[in-house]
Amino acid sequence: MSEYLEVTARTIGCFFLLYIGTRILGKQLISQMTNIHFIASISMGTIAANLTFNTPIKVVNFILAFVIIVMIALAGVTMSARSKEARKFFGGCPTPVIKDGQVLEENMINLHFTIDYVNQLLREKDIFNIEEVQDAIVEASGKLSVLKKPLYREVTKQDIKIAEAEQTNRPVELIVGGAVLEANLMQHNLSLLQLELDKQKLLLNEVDYAVIGSNGKVYILSNKDSKQ
Structure with a gap:
């Protein structure tokens, strides 16, 4: 086989090898891009x-080297889905940089962020005044999630129906990947979760994901739903 034909064959094989590896690791490889x-x-x-x-x-x-890398990454992703500690180790965790309108300088230093860089990220979200921000969180993927103050939020159809706009709370996760987030449970009413479990006739160990929405309601995804 000539050198040109060999390079052509290798390139074609390389394309399919990358495609297979990407499919094995899932869509998170493209969308979230965490550390692993x-x-x-x-x-x-x-x-x-x-x-x-x-x-x-x-x-x-x-x-062989390609397969080893894919297997290591797949093991890390699998462990992250089942363990909160592994999720923090492999993927990191969200870090707030603005909370209740106050800039958290210590967290910004730990992230090696400057106020100019935060302002740049805010401008990419069409926010040119940091005073409009109530909460800003740097996700594990490095993206900035922003919650504006009620005064600066866009009006929705639901807002038009009420006389006064009320400040909504951020959704609070109670159970992630079957692991109970006890700190969040202690800060919120546990009876809400229990009422929803009783309503759906579920046990705690049958819940894969549970969250208190911004409207105060509890939403649950059970293991049975995940399997289906």
Whole structure:
């Protein structure tokens, strides 16, 4: 096989190898890009790029290295889905930089963020005045989630029906991946969760995800729903 044909065959094989690896790791590799996804994507891309033109090295060596990287990343993703500690270790956790209108300077220092960079992220969300922000959280993916103060929020159809706009609370997660977030439960009314469990005839260990919405209602996703 000539060198040109070999490079062509390697490139085609590389494309399908990357496609298979991406499908195995799931859509989070593209959408969320947490620490483990970032490392996996760079490693997979580097190995695949070398596979296309580094002809002196055997193809099987590249494939072996590629498979090992995918398996390590898949193990990390699987552990993150089942353990809160593993989720923090592999993916990190959200960090608030503005809370109740106050800038949390210590958190910004830990993230190596400056106020100019935060303002830049806010401008990308069409917010040019930091005083409009009630809460801002840097997600594990590095993206900034923002909750405006009630005065600066866009009017919805529901707002038109009420006489006075009320400040809504952020949704609070109670159970994630089957793990109970005891700190959140202690800060909120546990009876709301129990009432919803009784209503749906579910046990606590049958719940995969539970959250108190901004309207104060509890929403539950059970293991049975996930399997279905």
